[in-house]
Amino acid sequence: MAGDMTPQPAGGATVGRAPATDALSGLMRRTYGPRVIELPEGFARLCSLTADGLLTRRYRRPVLASAMNGLGTRLQIAARMDRHDAVGGDLVALCVNDLVTVGAEPLYVLDYLALGRRDEARVAEIVRGVAEGCVRANCALIGGRAVERPGFCSEGEYDLAGTATGVVERDRIITGARIEARDLLVGIASSGLHDGGFSLAEDILLNRARLGLNDRIEELGCTLGEELLRPIRLYAPAVLALLNHYKVKHVVHGVAHVARGGLTGAIEPLLPRGLLARVRKGAWGVPPVFALLARLSGLPEEEIYRVFNMGVGMVVVVPPYNAGVALEILRRHGEQAWVIGDIRPGRRGVVLGG
Numbered sequence: 001m002a003g004d005m006t007p008q009p010a011g012g013a014t015v016g017r018a019p020a021t022d023a024l025s026g027l028m029r030r031t032y033g034p035r036v037i038e039l040p041e042g043f044a045r046l047c048s049l050t051a052d053g054l055l056t057r058r059y060r061r062p063v064l065a066s067a068m069n070g071l072g073t074r075l076q077i078a079a080r081m082d083r084h085d086a087v088g089g090d091l092v093a094l095c096v097n098d099l100v101t102v103g104a105e106p107l108y109v110l111d112y113l114a115l116g117r118r119d120e121a122r123v124a125e126i127v128r129g130v131a132e133g134c135v136r137a138n139c140a141l142i143g144g145r146a147v148e149r150p151g152f153c154s155e156g157e158y159d160l161a162g163t164a165t166g167v168v169e170r171d172r173i174i175t176g177a178r179i180e181a182r183d184l185l186v187g188i189a190s191s192g193l194h195d196g197g198f199s200l201a202e203d204i205l206l207n208r209a210r211l212g213l214n215d216r217i218e219e220l221g222c223t224l225g226e227e228l229l230r231p232i233r234l235y236a237p238a239v240l241a242l243l244n245h246y247k248v249k250h251v252v253h254g255v256a257h258v259a260r261g262g263l264t265g266a267i268e269p270l271l272p273r274g275l276l277a278r279v280r281k282g283a284w285g286v287p288p289v290f291a292l293l294a295r296l297s298g299l300p301e302e303e304i305y306r307v308f309n310m311g312v313g314m315v316v317v318v319p320p321y322n323a324g325v326a327l328e329i330l331r332r333h334g335e336q337a338w339v340i341g342d343i344r345p346g347r348r349g350v351v352l353g354g
Contacts, residue, residue, distance in 0.1 A: 024123070024124060024127050025040075027124070027127055027128050027131040027141075028127075028131060028140075028141045028142070028143075030131055030135060031131050031134040031135055031139070031140045031141045031142075032140050032142075033138075033140060034048075035047050035048045035049070035107065035108075035140065036048075036108070036140050036142055045108070045110065045142040045143040046142075047107055047108050047140065047142060047165075049062055049167060059167060059169055060169065061169060061170035061171070062167045062168070062169065062170070063104075063167065063168050063169070063170050063173060064165055064166070064167055065099050065102050065104035065165070065166045065167070065168055066099075066163060066164065066165050066166075067094075067095045067096070067098035067099050067163065067164050067166075068095070068161070068162070068163045068164075069091060069094040069095050069098070069161065069162060069195075070091075070159065070160065070161040070162075071087055071090060071091060071094075071160055071161075071195070072195075072198065072199065073198045073199045073202050074087065074090065074195065074198055074228075074229070075087060075157070075158065075159065075160060076157070076202075077202070077213065077225065077228050077229060078229060079156055079157045079158065080213060080225075081213055081225045081229065083225075083229060084122055084125045084126050084129070085125060085128075085129055086129060086229060086231045087126060087129060087160060088111075088125075088126045088127060088128065088129025088130035088131070088132070088133060088160070089129045089130070089132055089133035089136070089231055089232075089234070090129075090133075090195075090231060090232040091111065091129075091130060091133070091160055091161070091162045092109055092130055092133025092134055092136075092137055092162070092164070092234065093133060093137075093231075093232040093233065093234040093235075094195055094232060094259060095109060095162055095163065095164035096109075096137045096139065096164050096166070096234065096236040097232075097234065097235050097236065097257045097259070097313075097314065098164070098257050098259075099164055099165075099166040099236070100166075100235065100236045100239045100240060100243075100255060100257075101174065101255040101256065101257050102168060102173055102174050102175070102255075103168045103169075103172050103173055103174040103243055103252070103255075104166030104167060104168040105166050105167055105168065105240060106137050106138065106139035106164055106165075106166045106236055107139055107140070107165050107166050107167055108134075108139055108140040108141070108142045108164070108165055109130065109133075109134055109139060109140070109141050109142070109162055109163070109164045109165075110141075110142065110143050110144050110162060110163050110164075111127070111130050111141065111144035111145075111160065111161070111162040112144060112145050112159075112160070112161045112162065113126060113127075113144070113145065113146040113147070113158060113159070113160050114146075114147055114148075114149040114152055114153055114158060114159045114160075115146070115147070115148055115149065115153055115157075115158040116148070116149065116150050116152075116153035116154050116155045116156065116157055116158065117148060117150065117155045117156075118146070118148050122158075123146050126158075126160065127141075127144075127146070130144075130162070133234065136234055136237070137234055137236045137237070138236075138237065139164070139166075144162075172243075172250075174252060174253075174254060174255055175254075176253070176254040176269075176270035176271065176272065176317070177272060178250055178253040178254070179253045179254045179270060179271060179272055179275060179317050179343055180253070180275070180343065181275060181343055181344055181345050182319070182320055182342065182343065182344075183253055183317050183318060183319055183320070183342065183343040184317070184318055184319070184320050184323045184339050184341070184342050184343075185267070185277060185279065185315055185316075185317060185339065185340050185341040185342060185343070186315065186316045186317075186318060186323060186326050186327060186330070186337055186338070186339055186340070187283075187284055187312035187314070187315050187337065187338050187339075187340035187341075188233075188235060188238070188239075188312065188313055188314040188315070188316070188330060188335045188336070188337045189233070189284070189285070189311060189312065189313065189335065189336035189337070190233060190258065190287070190309045190311055190312060190313030191230045191231060191232065191233050191287075191313070192227060192228075192230040192287055192289055193227075193228065193230070193289060193308065193309070194232045194233070194258070194259055194309055194313055195232065195259045195260060196258060196259050196260050196261060196262055196266075196307065196308055196309050197262060197307040197308045197309075198228075200307055201228070201289075201293055201308070202228070204293055204296050204297045205224060205228075205292075205293070205296065206224075208296065208297070209296045211224050212224065213225035213228070217292070219288045219291070219292060220288055220289060220292065221288075227289055232313075233313050233335075235257075235313065235314045235335070237333055238329070238330050238333035238334065238335045239255065239314065239316065239330075241329055241330075241332075241333050242316065242326055242329045242330060245325070245329055251318055251319065251322045251326075252316055252317070252318055252326075253317045253318060253319070254270040254315075254316070254317035255270075255314065255315070255316050255317070256269075256270050256314065256315040256317075257313075257314055258309040258312055258313050258314060258315065259309075259313075261306075262304075262305060262306045262307045262308050262309060262310070263279065263305050263306075263308070263309055263310045263312050263315075264279065264302075264305045264306050264350040264352070265306050265307075266309075266315065267279070267315055267350050268348070268349055268350050270317065271343075271348050271349070271350075272348075273348050274345060274346075274347075274348065275343050275344070275345060275346065275348060276343070276344055276345075276346035276347060276348060276349050276350065276351060277341055277342075277343055277344075277349075277350045277351070278341050278342055278343075278344055278350075278351050278352075278353050279305070279340055279341040279350060279351070279352050279353065280340055280341045280342075280353050280354070281352055281353065281354055282354065283338050283339065283340045283341070284311060284312060284336075284338040284340055285311060285336075286310055286311040287311045290304065290308055290310050290311065293308065301352070302352065305352060312340060315340070316330075317343065320342075323339055327339070341353075
């Protein structure tokens with residue numbers, strides 16, 4: 001099966017055993033909405049923008065947005081712990097969280113799974129997580145591939161990547177250009193490390209401090225492995241609810257997904273020239289894993305905030321008079337959220353304040 005390049009049934013199933021193919025196709029169909037056009041034996045997957053006329057009324061000048069992600073070091077931890085239930089959902093969360101930063105509504109996801117040796121039960125567990133993530137994000141898993149790559153992955157290891165596509169009205173695209181002085185930063189809570197700085201966290205905790213994945217860490221209230229594999233939060237439903245609350249006004253001036261660049265690193269690219277963001281430390285609850293990382297690494301505070309999300313997984317920039325409504329909507333949709341700072345005139349960048 002290695003190197004198999006034959007057409008794959010949707011949902012990540014390699015041509016082969018019919019029961020596995022049927023099971024994965026069933027997982028995939030759970031995510032279908034009226035937009036999906038089924039073409040089981042096709043080389044491509046189809047999704048309509050005008051199914052049942054629903055989107056025709058909403059989008060006058062639709063623009064497609066795409067995002068691609070993988071899970072890297074997180075997958076190595078999952079393989080070592082033999083826990084694969086959450087990684088599929090993590091992949092979806094990373095992709096659709098990126099989409100909503102430009103205001104896009106997720107439409108569909110495609111996944112790619114490479115294994116050292118094909119294990120039908122593991123494939124099903126991973127794809128089930130992808131499907132459940134798509135259900136939560138209100139988008140479809142319309143296809144994918146699962147292939148053996150013994151020269152690429154050792155037995156028991158695998159690589160998982162995916163792409164998500166969404167749609168946004170052209171004049172509703174969020175770029176950060178509308179951000180202005182006095183706007184407020186609304187932070188939405190992360191569940192822990194997410195994906196930013198994960199390799200560094202692994203090095204600090206496992207290599208330098210020589211902790212084990214099964215070691216119970218009292219200040220975390222769980223084992224180290226459980227902390228590292230906390231599911232990544234999926235913000236799309238809450239952020240889209242906020243965006244859809246304002247049909248005409250451009251109230252959300254910027255959205256940053258705090259992944260791969262830490263809290264300050266995620267905010268800075270949003271800022272127009274001549275504006276700085278001031279993040280107010282102590283304005284939100286920082287999960288204990290970040291204090292542990294700071295203590296064990298000895299890294300300066302500025303570096304910790306640059307590399308890790310520090311308990312904030314998404315930042316929304318809004319005018320001060322809309323912040324209260326934004327907080328209410330986000331909290332109503334199950335998210336913890338706080339005003340964590342503001343925008344001021346100054347040299348473009350992010351500063352930390354008390």
